[in-house]
Amino acid sequence: MGKASRDKRDIYYRKAKEEGWRARSAFKLLQIDEEFNLFQGVKRVVDLCAAPGSWSQVLSRKLYLPAKLSPDKREGDLPLIVAIDLQPMAPIDGVIQVQGDITNARTAEVVIRHFDGCKADLVVCDGAPDVTGLHDMDEFVQSQLILAGLTIVAHILRDGGKFIAKIFRGKDTSLLYCQLKLFFSVVTFAKPKSSRNSSIEAFAVCENYSPPEGFNPKDLHRLLEKVGTPTGEDDLDCNSGWLEGPNKVYIPFLACGDLSGYDSDRSYPLPTVADGTTYQSLDPVQPPIAPPYKRALEMKKASSHGIREVDQ
Numbered sequence: 121m122g123k124a125s126r127d128k129r130d131i132y133y134r135k136a137k138e139e140g141w142r143a144r145s146a147f148k149l150l151q152i153d154e155e156f157n158l159f160q161g162v163k164r165v166v167d168l169c170a171a172p173g174s175w176s177q178v179l180s181r182k183l184y185l186p187a188k189l190s191p192d193k194r195e196g197d198l199p200l201i202v203a204i205d206l207q208p209m210a211p212i213d214g215v216i217q218v219q220g221d222i223t224n225a226r227t228a229e230v231v232i233r234h235f236d237g238c239k240a241d242l243v244v245c246d247g248a249p250d251v252t253g254l255h256d257m258d259e260f261v262q263s264q265l266i267l268a269g270l271t272i273v274a275h276i277l278r279d280g281g282k283f284i285a286k287i288f289r290g291k292d293t294s295l296l297y298c299q300l301k302l303f304f305s306v307v308t309f310a311k312p313k314s315s316r317n318s319s320i321e322a323f324a325v326c327e328n329y330s331p332p333e334g335f336n337p338k339d340l341h342r343l344l345e346k347v348g349t350p351t352g353e354d355d356l357d358c359n360s361g362w363l364e365g366p367n368k369v370y371i372p373f374l375a376c377g378d379l380s381g382y383d384s385d386r387s388y389p390l391p392t393v394a395d396g397t398t399y400q401s402l403d404p405v406q407p408p409i410a411p412p413y414k415r416a417l418e419m420k421k422a423s424s425h426g427i428r429e430v431d432q
């Protein structure tokens with residue numbers, strides 16, 4: 121598909137390039153913020169699964185740059201933003217990068233060290249595995265990323281803090297909701313307007329971190345094991361129907377983003393340019409610097425080159 125064609129079909133892709141965002145995902149965080157006022161009073165943030173970096177850009181533009189440009193700023197007052205991903209990403213003003221796997225305890229330790237004993241006000245996680253198209257499988261792997269995120273949250277988020285996590289809606293959504301409710305007094309599942317209706321993605325917006333009394337973050341490892349063994353004997357068995365009947369939960373689900381704004385499932389004509397010339401499609405703001413598909417592209421290029429040589 122050509123750039124111009126995608127520009128018409130995907131309004132948020134086009135707007136992201138026009139506004140200097142590295143990915144259209146930036147609008148998802150901005151629209152969640154419009155509804156939930158995420159950034160008020162926030163000084164320390166962790167961005168889990170951050171590459172190529174559009175959420176980190178939002179954090180930098182909303183928190184770091186205003187503080188840095190403020191006439192009465194003091195050096196120690198600048199917000200702390202730590203971003204983690206398996207992939208490296210190009211630098212962003214005011215964002216400390218950690219390359220690592222969030223399911224690995226050592227990564228969590230590196231993040232915690234950056235906070236130097238202080239706690240974070242907000243943790244965001246837009247992590248997604250490589251989607252296979254097998255919904256149960258994708259939903260399961262996604263839930264593992266959320267629980268890894270929650271483990272980092274348990275070590276680093278202050279009481280009253282917020283956690284935003286991408287989820288895949290599926291048959292275990294109610295279980296996930298109940299697990300998050302153990303730690304946050306308010307949990308809402310939100311669907312920003314920039315997230316396509318055809319996608320099973322949504323975002324858990326968890327407010328007011330308040331773990332159960334006597335909770336030890338290490339207990340979360342048990343929770344991870346339970347979700348990892350859905351056919352075990354445990355009473356949290358996902359297949360046992362324990363959230364059906366009288367135990368059924370109703371999850372607050374909220375569409376967010378200006379409802380009269382752009383619809384991510386619609387095509388829009390390209391804008392007309394004042395001098396009558398055609399609209400020039402823009403290049404992506406910052407392509408990934410070492411994407412996982414890089415090697416595949418190199419191999420494809422090398423093999424097509426090889427075929428041409430044989431042809432000649």
Ligand SMILES: C[S@@+](CC[C@H](N)C(=O)[O-])C[C@H]1O[C@@H](n2cnc3c(N)ncnc32)[C@H](O)[C@@H]1O
Nearest residue numbers: 145169171172173174175206221222246247248
């Ligand atoms: C949808 S992208 C995130 C987009 C990002 N929020 C942005 O706005 O640019 C999902 C990211 O999750 C990362 N990811 C997946 N599994 C991970 C893991 N176990 N640890 C760290 N990052 C992971 C991927 O490398 C990928 O960059």
